[in-house]
């Protein structure tokens with residue numbers, strides 16, 4: 001029997017797409033990389049294909065994910081960056097051996113070290129997080145307005161007023177909730 005796993009929510013920003021593999025952190029949390037195999041799948045669709053993944057490497061990945069989430073949350077509310085999180089991000093970045101390579105089509109691709117190991121992929125993700133946290137990229141870290149989510153996301157909208165981590169899920173749910181509340185109000189006033 002095939003086991004069904006929660007689908008991935010892929011964003012355009014690698015680091016926050018990665019933190020999104022655990023969603024609804026303040027509600028009923030959904031773990032989207034519950035097994036090493038699912039981390040391998042996520043890395044493959046994110047342009048960081050690895051050969052294999054052990055339980056220990058999955059642990060390492062989750063530790064990095066929660067560290068990025070903690071640091072991004074602090075940055076979004078303009079608080080001090082948690083030292084332990086910064087240490088983990090830096091360690092992962094320093095231990096990765098990936099190289100940026102230019103394809104003939106002029107695209108950037110990541111070439112992992114000779115063993116294509118999880119550590120190399122995590123190094124790329126950590127470096128992406130550092131770029132965002134250091135304010136190098138055009139955009140701003142913000143927290144999702146959904147109370148059960150509060151995911152940190154990278155707002156690249158012109159006005160920097162995006163409210164939801166993902167329009168298709170959190171944004172939609174909120175819109176539906178507002179619609180239902182209005183329906184109830186209208187039906188009451190019609191009585």
Ligand SMILES: [Zn+2]
Pocket residue numbers: 144145146149150151164165166170
């Ligand atoms: Zn959200």
